[in-house]
Amino acid sequence: MLKSKMLRYLGKKAIWYAVAFFVALALNFFLPRLIPGNPVDVLVAQMAEGGVASQSLERLYDSFITEFGLDQPLHLQFFSFVTNVLRGDLGTSFMNYPAKVSSMLGQALPYTLAIQIPAIIVGWLLGNGFGAFCAYKGGKVDSVGFTVALFFSSIPFYTLAIILVYLLAVMNPIFPVSGAYSFGNWPGWNWDFISDALYHWILPFSSMVLVSIGGQAIGMREMSLYELTTDYVGYSRALGLKDRKVVGYVFRNAMLPQITGLALAFGTMMGGALVTESVFSYPGVGRLLFTAIRTNDYPMIQGATLLITITVLAANFIVDIVYGFIDPRVRAAQLGER
Amino acid sequence: MRELFLLLTKSRRFMSGLVLFTLIMGFALIGPWFHQVNPFAMTGGLFYRPSDQFLLGTDNLGRDILSQLMHGTRTSMMIGLIAGGAATSIGVVIGSVAGFTGGLVDDILMGFTNILITIPPIVVLILLSVAVSVRSAVVMGIIIGVTSWPWTARAVRAQATSLKEREHVDLARITGFNNVEMIVREILPYMFSYIFMVFILQVTSGILSEATLSMLGLGPFRTVSLGQMLHWSLLWESVRVGAWWAFIPAVICLTTISFSLQTMNTGMDEVFNPKLRKD
Numbered sequence: 001m002l003k004s005k006m007l008r009y010l011g012k013k014a015i016w017y018a019v020a021f022f023v024a025l026a027l028n029f030f031l032p033r034l035i036p037g038n039p040v041d042v043l044v045a046q047m048a049e050g051g052v053a054s055q056s057l058e059r060l061y062d063s064f065i066t067e068f069g070l071d072q073p074l075h076l077q078f079f080s081f082v083t084n085v086l087r088g089d090l091g092t093s094f095m096n097y098p099a100k101v102s103s104m105l106g107q108a109l110p111y112t113l114a115i116q117i118p119a120i121i122v123g124w125l126l127g128n129g130f131g132a133f134c135a136y137k138g139g140k141v142d143s144v145g146f147t148v149a150l151f152f153s154s155i156p157f158y159t160l161a162i163i164l165v166y167l168l169a170v171m172n173p174i175f176p177v178s179g180a181y182s183f184g185n186w187p188g189w190n191w192d193f194i195s196d197a198l199y200h201w202i203l204p205f206s207s208m209v210l211v212s213i214g215g216q217a218i219g220m221r222e223m224s225l226y227e228l229t230t231d232y233v234g235y236s237r238a239l240g241l242k243d244r245k246v247v248g249y250v251f252r253n254a255m256l257p258q259i260t261g262l263a264l265a266f267g268t269m270m271g272g273a274l275v276t277e278s279v280f281s282y283p284g285v286g287r288l289l290f291t292a293i294r295t296n297d298y299p300m301i302q303g304a305t306l307l308i309t310i311t312v313l314a315a316n317f318i319v320d321i322v323y324g325f326i327d328p329r330v331r332a333a334q335l336g337e338r
Numbered sequence: 339m340r341e342l343f344l345l346l347t348k349s350r351r352f353m354s355g356l357v358l359f360t361l362i363m364g365f366a367l368i369g370p371w372f373h374q375v376n377p378f379a380m381t382g383g384l385f386y387r388p389s390d391q392f393l394l395g396t397d398n399l400g401r402d403i404l405s406q407l408m409h410g411t412r413t414s415m416m417i418g419l420i421a422g423g424a425a426t427s428i429g430v431v432i433g434s435v436a437g438f439t440g441g442l443v444d445d446i447l448m449g450f451t452n453i454l455i456t457i458p459p460i461v462v463l464i465l466l467s468v469a470v471s472v473r474s475a476v477v478m479g480i481i482i483g484v485t486s487w488p489w490t491a492r493a494v495r496a497q498a499t500s501l502k503e504r505e506h507v508d509l510a511r512i513t514g515f516n517n518v519e520m521i522v523r524e525i526l527p528y529m530f531s532y533i534f535m536v537f538i539l540q541v542t543s544g545i546l547s548e549a550t551l552s553m554l555g556l557g558p559f560r561t562v563s564l565g566q567m568l569h570w571s572l573l574w575e576s577v578r579v580g581a582w583w584a585f586i587p588a589v590i591c592l593t594t595i596s597f598s599l600q601t602m603n604t605g606m607d608e609v610f611n612p613k614l615r616k617d
C-alpha cells in the first residue's frame with residue numbers, strides 16, 4: 001500500500017520532468033531557428049573568407065543543408081531532432097567538422113562536474129552551518145557574519161575567479177594560471193595525472209565554493225531566525241529542554257527548505273560556472289560553449305545548452321526524490337496520510 | 339507609503355546600501371561630464387599603466403579604461419533596470435492573475451511557470467541571445483527580463499492567494515468590481531513593499547546576467563558594458579599579462595552595484611518582516 005503510493009509519487013515526478021524536458025527540447029530546437037537565414041549561411045560565409053573556391057563552396061553548402069536536414073519541412077526536422085537526441089546524437093560540430101558534438105561534450109562533461117558537484121555540496125554544507133551559527137549566536141557575530149556572507153554572495157562567481165587567478169596565479173604564481181592539467185601530461189588513472197589535476201582544480205573550485213557558501217548561509221540564517229521564533233521553540237524552552245536539543249530541532253526544520261535550495265543552486269550556478277571555466281580555460285562544457293559562441297558553431301551551442309538542461313533537470317529530479325523521502329510533511333502529503 | 343519610507347530611512351542597512359548605490363550611479367551618470375573621453379577612441383597604446391593622462395590606464399587597444407568604466411556602468415545599469423522592470427511586471431501580472439482567479443487559469447499559468455523554473459535560465463538566455471540579430475542594450479534587457487520572471491510569478495501568486503481571502507476583497511466584490519479592478523485596487527497595493535523588493539532583486543540579477551552573457555561573448559553590440567569589459571580582458575589576456583587596471587575596476591563596480599542593491603534589499607526585508615528584526 002505504502003510502496004505503491006510512493007511509486008505513484010515518483011511516477012508523477014517523472015512525468016513532470018519528462019514534460020519539462022520536452023519543453024526544453026522544443027526551446028532548444030526552435031529558438032536557434034529564429035536566426036535570420038540559416039546557420040549554414042554563416043558557416044559557408046566564414047569558409048569563403050578562408051579562401052575556399054566558390055564552386056566547392058556551393059557543393060559544401062548543399063551537402064551541409066542535406067546533412068543538417070535543413071531542406072526538410074520544420075516539423076520533420078523537429079521530429080528527427082528529437083529522435084536523434086534520444087539516441088544520443090547531437091549532430092556534427094561546424095568548427096571541428098566532422099567531430100561529433102556528443103563526443104566532444106562527453107569529454108568535457110567530467111571536468112565540469114568535477115568542479116560543480118563538490119563546489120555545490122561543500123558550499124551547501126559549510127554555508128548552512130555558517131548561516132545557522134550566525135542566526136543562533138545573534139548580536140555582533142550575526143551582523144558581521146551576515147554582512148560577510150552577503151558580500152560574498154553578491155560577487156559574481158567569475159569575477160572572484162578573475163581576482164583569484166590574478167592574485168594567486170599571476171602575481172604570486174602559487175597555482176597554475178589555466179587548464180585542467182599540465183601541458184604534456186595526459187589524462188589517466190595514475191597518481192601523476194591525478195595530483196596534477198587536483199593542483200589545477202583548486203582555484204576554480206575555490207572561486208565557486210566561496211560564493212555559494214555566501215548564498216546558502218544567507219538562506220539558512222533567514223530560515224533559522226524564523227524557526228527560532230516559532231511556538232514549538234518557545235514551548236520546548238519552557239519545558240526546560242536543553243539548548244542543544246532545541247537547536248537540533250530548529251536545524252532539522254530549517255534544513256528542509258534548504259534542500260530545495262540545493263536544487264535551485266544547480267540551475268542558477270550553471271551560468272556562473274560556465275564563465276568560470278572560461279576564466280581558467282578549464283576544458284569543460286563552459287569552455288566549449290565559449291568557443292562555440294565565438295565561432296558561430298550552432299550545433300555545438302545547441303548541444304551544450306541541451307546537456308546543461310539535462311544535467312540540471314536530473315539534479316532537480318534527484319533532489320525532489322530525496323526530499324520526498326526526507327521531509328515527513330511532504331511524505332505524508334504525497335502518500336495521502338493527511 | 340510615506341510611513342514605509344520613513345521606516346526605511348531608520349534602517350541602517352538599507353541606508354548604507356542606498357548611499358553606496360547613489361555613489362556609483364553618480365559616478366556613471368555625472369562622471370562623463372567631467373571626463374569627456376570617447377570610450378572607443380584609441381587614445382593611448384597597449385595596456386598603458388594608470389597615469390596622470392589615463393587615470394585608470396588603457397586596454398589592449400589603447401582605449402581609456404576610466405571612460406569605459408563610466409559608460410559601462412551606465413549600460414549595465416540600464417540593462418538591469420529594463421530587465422528588472424520587464425521581469426517584475428510579467429511576474430506580477432501572471433502571479434496575481436493566477437493567484438486571484440484560481441481554478442483552471444491558476445493551474446495552467448502555474449504549470450507553465452513551474453516548467454520554466456525547472457529549465458535553467460542561462461540556457462534560454464544563451465539560445466535567445468544567439469538568435470536575435472540586433473543585440474542592443476535594450477534588446478538584451480528585454481531578453482533577460484522575459485527569461486527571469488517565473489520565480490516572481492510563483493511568489494506573487496502565493497501572496498495573492500492569501501490576500502484574496504481578506505474581507506476588504508469580499509467587500510469590493512459585493513460593490514461590483516470586476517476581477518481586474520479588484521486585482522489592481524485590492525490586491526496589488528497590499529503587496530507593494532514586496533513587489534518593490536522583488537524589483538530590486540530582479541535588477542541585481544539582471545545586471546549579473548548581462549555580465550554572464552557578455553563574458554560568454556553574447557554582450558550588447560557596439561556598446562561598452564561592465565560584462566563587455568570583462569569579456570575583453572578574458573579575450574585579450576589582460577589577466578595573464580598582469581594588466582590589473584583593465585579588469586579590477588570593472589570587477590569592483592559590478593560587485594559594488596550588486597552588494598549595494600542586495601544590502602538595500604535585506605534592509606527592506608528586515609523592516610517589512612519584523613520577525614527578522616533582531617533588536
